[in-house]
Amino acid sequence: xxxxxxxxxxxxxxxxxxxxxxxxxxxxxxxxxxxxxxxxxxxxxxxxxxxxxxxxxxxxxxxxxxxxxxxxxxxxxxxxxxxxxxxxxxxxxxxxxxxxxxxxxxxxxxxxxxxxxxxxxxxxxxxxxxxxxxxxxxxxxxxxxxxxxxxxxxxxxxxxxxxxxxxxxxxxxxxxxxxxxxxxxxxxxxxxxxxxxxxxxxxxxxxxxxxxxxxxxxxxxxxxxxxxxxxxxxxxxxxxxxxxxxxxxxxxxxxxxxxxxxxxxxxxxxxxxxxxxxxxxxxxxxxxxxxxxxxxxxxxxxxxxxxxxxxxxxxxxxxxxxxxxxxxxxxxxxxxxxxxxxxxxxxxxxxxxxxxxxxxxxxxxxxxxxxxxxxxxxxxxxxxxxxxxxxxxxxxxxxxxxxxxxxxxxxxxxxxxxxxxxxxxxxxxxxxxxx
Amino acid sequence: xxxxxxxxxxxxxxxxxxxxxxxxxxxxxxxxxxxxxxxxxxxxxxxxxxxxxxxxxxxxxxxxxxxxxxxxxxxxxxxxxxxxxxxxxxxxxxxxxxxxxxxxxxxxxxxxxxxxxxxxxxxxxxxxxxxxxxxxxxxxxxxxxxxxxxxxxxxxxxxxxxxxxxxxxxxxxxxxxxxxxxxxxxxxxxxxxxxxxxxxxxxxxxxxxxxxxxxxxxxxxxxxxxxxxxxxxxxxxxxxxxxxxxxxxxxxxxxxxxxxxxxxxxxxxxxxxxxxxxxxxxxxxxxxxxxxxxxxxxxxxxxxxxxxxxxxxxxxxxxxxxxxxxxxxxxxxxxxxxxxxxxxxxxxxxxxxxxxxxxxxxxxxxxxxxxxxxxxxxxxxxxxxxxxxxxxxxxxxxxxxxxxxxxxxxxxxxxxxxxxx
Numbered sequence: 001x002x003x004x005x006x007x008x009x010x011x012x013x014x015x016x017x018x019x020x021x022x023x024x025x026x027x028x029x030x031x032x033x034x035x036x037x038x039x040x041x042x043x044x045x046x047x048x049x050x051x052x053x054x055x056x057x058x059x060x061x062x063x064x065x066x067x068x069x070x071x072x073x074x075x076x077x078x079x080x081x082x083x084x085x086x087x088x089x090x091x092x093x094x095x096x097x098x099x100x101x102x103x104x105x106x107x108x109x110x111x112x113x114x115x116x117x118x119x120x121x122x123x124x125x126x127x128x129x130x131x132x133x134x135x136x137x138x139x140x141x142x143x144x145x146x147x148x149x150x151x152x153x154x155x156x157x158x159x160x161x162x163x164x165x166x167x168x169x170x171x172x173x174x175x176x177x178x179x180x181x182x183x184x185x186x187x188x189x190x191x192x193x194x195x196x197x198x199x200x201x202x203x204x205x206x207x208x209x210x211x212x213x214x215x216x217x218x219x220x221x222x223x224x225x226x227x228x229x230x231x232x233x234x235x236x237x238x239x240x241x242x243x244x245x246x247x248x249x250x251x252x253x254x255x256x257x258x259x260x261x262x263x264x265x266x267x268x269x270x271x272x273x274x275x276x277x278x279x280x281x282x283x284x285x286x287x288x289x290x291x292x293x294x295x296x297x298x299x300x301x302x303x304x305x306x307x308x309x310x311x312x313x314x315x316x317x318x319x320x321x322x323x324x325x326x327x328x329x330x331x332x333x334x335x336x337x338x339x340x341x342x343x344x345x346x347x348x349x350x351x352x353x354x355x356x357x358x359x360x361x362x363x364x365x366x367x368x369x370x371x372x373x374x375x376x377x378x379x380x381x382x383x384x385x386x387x388x389x390x391x392x393x394x395x396x397x398x399x400x401x402x403x404x405x406x407x408x409x410x411x412x413x414x415x416x417x418x419x420x421x422x423x424x425x426x427x428x429x430x431x432x433x434x435x
Numbered sequence: 436x437x438x439x440x441x442x443x444x445x446x447x448x449x450x451x452x453x454x455x456x457x458x459x460x461x462x463x464x465x466x467x468x469x470x471x472x473x474x475x476x477x478x479x480x481x482x483x484x485x486x487x488x489x490x491x492x493x494x495x496x497x498x499x500x501x502x503x504x505x506x507x508x509x510x511x512x513x514x515x516x517x518x519x520x521x522x523x524x525x526x527x528x529x530x531x532x533x534x535x536x537x538x539x540x541x542x543x544x545x546x547x548x549x550x551x552x553x554x555x556x557x558x559x560x561x562x563x564x565x566x567x568x569x570x571x572x573x574x575x576x577x578x579x580x581x582x583x584x585x586x587x588x589x590x591x592x593x594x595x596x597x598x599x600x601x602x603x604x605x606x607x608x609x610x611x612x613x614x615x616x617x618x619x620x621x622x623x624x625x626x627x628x629x630x631x632x633x634x635x636x637x638x639x640x641x642x643x644x645x646x647x648x649x650x651x652x653x654x655x656x657x658x659x660x661x662x663x664x665x666x667x668x669x670x671x672x673x674x675x676x677x678x679x680x681x682x683x684x685x686x687x688x689x690x691x692x693x694x695x696x697x698x699x700x701x702x703x704x705x706x707x708x709x710x711x712x713x714x715x716x717x718x719x720x721x722x723x724x725x726x727x728x729x730x731x732x733x734x735x736x737x738x739x740x741x742x743x744x745x746x747x748x749x750x751x752x753x754x755x756x757x758x759x760x761x762x763x764x765x766x767x768x769x770x771x772x773x774x775x776x777x778x779x780x781x782x783x784x785x786x787x788x789x790x791x792x793x794x795x796x797x798x799x800x801x802x803x804x805x806x807x808x809x810x811x812x813x814x815x816x817x818x819x820x821x822x823x824x825x826x827x828x829x830x831x832x833x834x835x836x837x838x839x840x841x842x843x844x845x846x847x848x849x850x851x852x853x854x855x856x
Contacts, residue, residue: 343548
């Protein structure tokens, strides 16, 4: 069985699956239960001067019948006294010494306040500190959370203050609500951060109740923008994790966060450079029990692929993320329809015809044969037909061999290399209104 | 319990049901109950939204099925019902009684993905029930054209024609010989599929467009109508059930299937006579309706007797399956020879011949379901430019959806004639 043990910036855990800071890590009871069920670590619900929350805090976006495809919240940090949180962190760490227990902190931007908070935290025996520089709602109005994480100088400054007293690893949690996250990541590194975690939630309004015009989640008829998370944000998180992981001036461990719901999601984050995975929304949806398949699925996949440790997987996809200008212009694809699998829904036709490159031909339905076929001279290999096809592997993209060596735009624009011949029939939409 | 409990086989023909009222209500409850809101959303979201969809092609009225299902998925039930009812004025009854297994659902592409097809009929019902319950009026009569059309027969063909003619602004008078409109929708569809109140509510929506309905009026000649109206649509359906032409056919205890079903649908269940041992002659869809309803009324045994083999049965396969699930019996290759009386006028058995061997099947009630004959009491010229036809009298007997499609097509032709000269 694959070895999932993880050492992250010096923090040991039996597996890379940590609970992200949030409602599931609010109390001793929750974290202890999660550890009993197999979670490798937990980042405690952010501690600071206790706040007062509003009633109605979460908003959800469904996709068809799939609930919570996207999720947002306007909940603030912990509403429990600092001392109570710290006592429970100490209790958890004492009772679960092999699990990673991380304290997430957010206090006002004063050096002494941070020093005091960090010292108190270290007394609990916690394995590390996560600085919440990402919370995009409420706390940011008070000069904390993303108000810090959106300004490189503030980020650097507070990390420096924390590192002046911290003896345990310091993780900086980044907000995605910035134009270029690598600037903030570099600022955290400059301030002395031991690791990064990303992404925090994305600014959002999840919807409007059309019977009342109340934005959601509604608090007495009004709402405020909240932090968006859940499966919908995974692609954004993957991009930002890879951008930070590939940045040559970062080079510190990254804890991946953002829509992780299955072991597949986890494996993708690891392949793009994540050292640990943090999960929140999926637990809020289905409970701590999901960790069983996160571990089992990842482990089975690694065994089948011959990856013995997480280090064998980590960052494996990173070299394949490049600039567009490096991509090979002579790599040509053609869509191929397996007519035996085709169920004749014509979704590929309508998608290609209206939404892409008019490269599928319709055939008469009444002859019993195929109803669609690829117009090879018009197909640009865009993947759209394969994406809309409701039958797995019915439409596949096949490489069209040519004798031309690879050439990137960068090379081609510099006068190097030759383009393989391309059809001149692209973009030939003709439409005669019938009747 | 009624006195039928201790009835000796063949002692009397036809008795009221032995079942309790509660049991009867259960037996005639809808076999396809409506979807809940959640179930409808779940189902609607499974639809692939095919382009040029096979389900739409398969429907004789070509309802844009993916469009109405998508509208259910987005919560636009009013728009969904409009798509359905615009194409088919009998969308309510078709949702309950259409043979979707051989039409839209049979054509669903998911069948080719080795999955269950989308529940199109139930989704159609979900959308159309909404406008029925909310009393949403989706259509309006058109600006009056001054043209008048007579429609003979208030069944699905005639009223579909009437509905679209009203939308186009023509005045419409419908003549119906029965006391209630709706034709076989009101009087002849198995009770567990379509109840008369739904059929009548559906008709009322059409009448509300300003259709003049004259019930209890039997049109004896088309000629008189031709002088008073600019066009005449004939949708009179078929005639009565054909005769067997065997001895004993006129015994009490022998009833034709349509009469049996009509009685059941127009009276409290308990008031329809049913034997203890019922034999139904014929194996079409009406025969199935008769045998299942005899069983559901409380017959101890209800058996289809058919002169040909299992594979030759004209009923739909799923109707056969339904009858088997109801516990009905089947006797194939059994040609009826004679209905035997017990001497006091009641039926005691049906003599059949199987492969040259005669045999008597004991029974106290015989239901004849060997198809309807043509309507012979009314004739009309087949190629008169002002006369249009549709429904069973034109197609020889088909589904509601065929009648609706033909009524709509006729309305279009009538409109063209009235507006082009």
